[in-house]
Amino acid sequence: MLSKEQNEALTQVDSGKPMGELLRRYWHPIAASTEVEKKGTIKKLKILGEDLVLYRDKSNNLGLVADRCAHRGVSLEYAIPEECGLRCQYHGWLYDKTGQCIDQPNEPEDSTFKNRIKISGYEVKELGGLVFAYMGPSPAPELPKWDLFVQENVVRTIGYAVIPCNWVQIMENSLDPTHLEWLHGHYFEHIFEQQGRPQDEWPITKHHLKIGFDEFEYGIIKRRVLEGQTEENEDWAVGHPIVFPNYLRVGDSGAHSFQIRVPIDETHTLHFWYTCFVPAEGVKVPENYPITFYECPIYDENGKFVTDYIDGQDMMAWITQGPIADRSIERLGTSDRGIIMYRQMLKRELKKIENGEDPKCTIRDPQQNEYIELPQEEDKFSEGGLLSGVAIHWNTRYAPNLSEIIEICKGGVISSNV
Amino acid sequence: MCETLKESLFDARETPCPLNQEVMKMAENKVDEIKLKYCPNCGESLLKPNSLLNEYWISQDTAYFCWCGECSWRGEIIEIIRVTAPELATS
Structure with a gap:
């Protein structure tokens, strides 16, 4: 309490609020690269309480600036991307990627008015199929090259949802290991029963005997000992991390994933499920195989939570706590x-x-940032590739190419054309 | 009683929806407020937004996890209801 x-x-999370200031010290994913692939694309966004537009100009550079033109407050969602920046559709004011106004076509030629006009503009970079933004003070730290973003020979998918609740309760779920045996264990068995589906041996109901949390360089490592296990098992000996401040790393030998929680505002969170499917030994993933981007549904056609997949169950638990x-x-x-440990760390x-000082997980040394490997158990729940084995019960079931991915990872032939 | 709880109780009495009834039920079980207020190390208020005073429960005991935003002292304080001693060795 x-x-x-x-x-x-x-x-x-707003600017000037304590946690808003802390969050502004980190790079956050704000879109999939495929959403702004085409030159001239503009995507309206809200991140950390700020209304913004992400655009790709005609020189193929990305920019992220405030949504409103300083002149008359028109939304720049409908602006004109130019060779270098974004031109307001209303009276032609042109902004560069820093948000500086560099042209006002209807003002006198020698006017210096434009020099005094600046809207917010933030640095953006692409990595691993995502577009990241940094909204804090200069100089920006390195954009962390976490292993999943740069790992070779994996198949990537990106799921997303706009979740109508605050980001902290979502993160706290990741510091709560025992919810797994209930929300994704016994509750899932109940759902199977309700749907008349065979319950079989659903391994996620294993009872937790012990849970532990250790701080490490990049966050907190979560550990668990389940019934039938000892501390020798990977669930305890290796565990998996919370990457501070807003990532969860989770997976097994067949799939590694991040769950990334980006605050839109105080009551909405942009959630990414970023998964790398690991092929069987000796299998080579086709070069340039696409990263699919898909929405993970929260509600069904009757407005009820979709609770027959793991991430849908999580969303139900997060959202029903209130905005x-x-x-x-x-x-x-x-x-x-x-959960208390995480609150204190924040x-x-x-x-x-x-x-x-720089907060935890601020990386400024480019050498340190070449490839940052994170610990993660591979033999999950003593069931080996437990999670990848139930990919149809994860958000990945909404990936349009899931069956093809499974085929690729087994070393099979691609049958469709994504 | 904290303001939020008062408001919740008020709302619950006005609108007897299941959620508010639940809030009332929780409130009835709540016999205390956060009793701890000051850092045992430096005496600064632990109720300031930059500190963390997190009440939780260890079986029948009420525990306070404290982190002081002023001096960075971190520790737990457990309210004592009954003083017990460990069982003495028999051999």
């Missing part, structure tokens, strides 16, 4: 210590920036 004030401090979970009425127990890292 937290006070109302401490809950607010934890969940607010911003009211932590002044929560009742945490000992199994929630990871506060501690905030203090670092107040002291003029």
